[in-house]
Amino acid sequence: MSSQPDKSFLGHPRGLATLFFTEMWERWSFYGMRSLLTPFLAAAVVEGGLGFGQDASPLYHIYLALIYLMSVPGGWLADRFLGQRRAVLWGGILIMCGHAVIAIHDTLAFFAGLMLVVLGTGLLKPNVSAVVGGLYSKTDARRDAAFSLFYMGINLGSFLGQLVAPFLAQHSSVRGFLDGLGIDPRYAWQLGFGSAAVGMLSGIVQYVRGQKHLGAAGAAPSTPPTAADKRMLVGGLVLVVSAVLAVVFLTRAGSLSVERIDDSFGIFLTLLTVVVFAKIFAGSWTSAERRSLLAILVYFVASCLFWSAFEQAGSTLNLFAVEQTRPELFGLEFAPGWYQNVNALGIIVLSPLFALLWLKLGPRDPSHPLKFALGLLFVGLGFLAMERGAAEVAAGGAGTRVSGMFLVVTYVFHSIGEVCLSPVGLSAMTRLAPGRVASLMMGVWFLSISVGSYLGGRIAHAYRGLSQQSLFLTIAAVAIGGGLLMLLFARPLKGLSEPRE
Numbered sequence: 001m002s003s004q005p006d007k008s009f010l011g012h013p014r015g016l017a018t019l020f021f022t023e024m025w026e027r028w029s030f031y032g033m034r035s036l037l038t039p040f041l042a043a044a045v046v047e048g049g050l051g052f053g054q055d056a057s058p059l060y061h062i063y064l065a066l067i068y069l070m071s072v073p074g075g076w077l078a079d080r081f082l083g084q085r086r087a088v089l090w091g092g093i094l095i096m097c098g099h100a101v102i103a104i105h106d107t108l109a110f111f112a113g114l115m116l117v118v119l120g121t122g123l124l125k126p127n128v129s130a131v132v133g134g135l136y137s138k139t140d141a142r143r144d145a146a147f148s149l150f151y152m153g154i155n156l157g158s159f160l161g162q163l164v165a166p167f168l169a170q171h172s173s174v175r176g177f178l179d180g181l182g183i184d185p186r187y188a189w190q191l192g193f194g195s196a197a198v199g200m201l202s203g204i205v206q207y208v209r210g211q212k213h214l215g216a217a218g219a220a221p222s223t224p225p226t227a228a229d230k231r232m233l234v235g236g237l238v239l240v241v242s243a244v245l246a247v248v249f250l251t252r253a254g255s256l257s258v259e260r261i262d263d264s265f266g267i268f269l270t271l272l273t274v275v276v277f278a279k280i281f282a283g284s285w286t287s288a289e290r291r292s293l294l295a296i297l298v299y300f301v302a303s304c305l306f307w308s309a310f311e312q313a314g315s316t317l318n319l320f321a322v323e324q325t326r327p328e329l330f331g332l333e334f335a336p337g338w339y340q341n342v343n344a345l346g347i348i349v350l351s352p353l354f355a356l357l358w359l360k361l362g363p364r365d366p367s368h369p370l371k372f373a374l375g376l377l378f379v380g381l382g383f384l385a386m387e388r389g390a391a392e393v394a395a396g397g398a399g400t401r402v403s404g405m406f407l408v409v410t411y412v413f414h415s416i417g418e419v420c421l422s423p424v425g426l427s428a429m430t431r432l433a434p435g436r437v438a439s440l441m442m443g444v445w446f447l448s449i450s451v452g453s454y455l456g457g458r459i460a461h462a463y464r465g466l467s468q469q470s471l472f473l474t475i476a477a478v479a480i481g482g483g484l485l486m487l488l489f490a491r492p493l494k495g496l497s498e499p500r501e
Contacts, residue, residue: 007103013135015217018210018426023128025203026092027157029099029196029342030121032165037063038315039322040169048186050107054461056257057315061457062265063114064311066227070122072443073236077123080225081233084127084134084218085211091127094120096236099197103190108248114448115244118128126442127218134217148355157346161199165192168450173333246281256382262457269454273447280444285434292432295496296375296441298489299428300337300448302372305482306421307452308459309379309475310414313340315460316471317386324393324468331403339407346415354419368428369493373486374422380479382413390468461490 009017041056043049052059070282078087101109132150136143168174169192175185224235250256275301280293286377321336328334358366389406396402425448429441462471486493 005490010149011466012142012149013215014213015135015210015215016132016146016149018213019128019132019135020469021210022088022203022207023150024153024157024479025199025206026095026121026124026128026499028161028199029163029203030117030161031158031340031492032103032161033117033196033198034064034314035162035166035318035340036169036189038201038318039336040189040193042319042322043189045446048105048184049191050110052258057319057458057460058072058258058262060315061311061453061460062262063118064314065081065269065450065454065457066118067121067125068446068453070118071126071446072122074122074124075126075442076182077233078127078130078218079222080229081221082123083220084130085214087123088131088205089204091120091122091124092133092207095124096197096200096204096393097121099193099200103194103197105187105190109465110199121345126446128299129219132216135214142207148351151351155344155348155351157199158378159181159348161196162337162341162344164199165195166193166335170245170337171333179410193463216271223328239345266458273451276429276447280440283434289434291496292434296429296444297367298493298496299372299425299432300444303421303425303445303448304452304455306375306379306417307449308455309383310418311453311456311477312460312475313343313411313414315456317407317410320386320389320405320468324384324389324401325404325407326401333349334404339404341412342408343415343418347418349449350415351423352417355441362432367490367494369486369490371420371424372428373490375417375482376479376483376486378413378420380476380481380483382410382417383476384408385413387469387476389451390472394467394469 009020020347038056038060041052041059042054043051045051046052074087074091080083082090094116098113098118098120099292100118104110104113129147129150133145136146136313138446158240169189174191178185178188247256247261277297281290285293318336318340318470321339325339327336385406389402392402392406393400426442426445429445458472459475466474
């Protein structure tokens with residue numbers, strides 16, 4: 001923790017700049033690759049893709065679910081063995097190597113690269129935030145402002161990554177340039193994925209150069225590992241390596257389909273969720289604590305619903321941008337992946353406005369249940385806009401493409417929903433949690449995003465089976481229905497929360 005009142009970076013310790021840019025570059029790489037992943041998986045081999053077709057969306061959502069799931073053991077590894085700063089460094093290195101391997105045009109290399117990105121993100125993502133907190137004392141009034149600045153770095157990286165990667169991979173000018181050099185234009189995909197590797201490399205370089213400004217924050221493990229911890233680490237490594245080898249072997253043998261992988265992962269995630277909540281509720285609690293745990297369970301379900309709809313951005317909505325949206329907006333060529341930047345811009349613009357709104361409302365500030373309800377309602381409204389776009393496609397017949405404004409409106413609604421729900425989610429979990437399981441609630445929140453991301457894959461898999469109108473209308477109905485239920489039970493939920501607020 002910094003012992004001097006360092007104010008060299010916008011009134012904050014210089015170390016915050018190091019972490020700001022580390023996370024900015026990591027989010028550049030993550031969101032840049034995210035904007036391309038499903039279209040690349042779905043594209044035919046002759047188009048430079050991997051030819052997975054309708055299996056692309058489930059694969060994307062399994063990857064996304066693993067990203068959030070690995071944040072839990074990533075935090076544990078840092079606390080017991082690596083220390084947060086080393087976890088950030090090794091996580092960044094794994095991510096960079098993963099993106100570099102993904103840029104190789106080979107199916108096995110592609111999935112090996114994805115696994116490296118999953119493992120690296122699991123190490124980096126939870127720990128870089130923890131190091132930010134370590135720069136300040138518990139009573140430092142600058143802590144909240146520091147995390148607001150840090151959050152801006154996340155969204156700046158998201159915006160830049162989703163600007164550069166789709167341009168390199170999908171824009172006709174880049175493909176024309178490659179063709180003019182005598183290079184197969186299909187290699188534009190590799191340029192897009194390669195830009196993610198370059199972004200992460202930039203983050204690693206500036207992180208290593210700026211570590212001297214971090215002081216003692218996150219330098220050592222917070223809890224020395226016990227013998228049981230070491231056995232758990234070895235067992236976990238054996239389990240992961242065995243699972244990866246089994247998947248590779250069975251896939252090569254032709255006996256493991258994407259559908260079977262999807263089903264197996266779903267069973268695992270369901271069992272994990274049941275075990276986690278069974279363990280939590282099996283504890284000895286007071287009646288007030290048990291009411292708080294019940295509220296946490298409700299928020300968990302609401303979070304799963306929200307993220308299952310919201311994360312269609314990388315799959316169903318991304319494919320709609322590629323296949324059913326006109327390739328220009330406001331008279332200019334518009335790469336399909338750029339539509340996801342509406343969300344990044346929306347968060348940058350809306351976050352301070354909503355923070356000011358909640359502050360102005362003072363005692364009338366909406367409760368946590370009401371904010372969750374608003375999040376679900378707005379994400380549902382976004383899909384009502386998409387249903388109108390799908391209706392135009394259906395009316396026009398095969399080959400019809402519609403205006404990109406349907407996607408723009410959808411992402412604006414989704415951004416409002418995210419600003420309402422996401423910032424209060426972890427706050428609600430940790431505030432309601434009884435003291436002895438407070439740290440577990442971070443894992444529970446990440447688990448809710450993981451489950452929601454996986455459920456999003458099950459929804460996206462219906463993209464080819466249902467009409468687009470039916471699919472978008474179903475998602476809207478479920479999200480809005482969930483929001484209305486949260487509104488209906490907002491007062492009882494607030495009552496469950498009051499003993500601990």
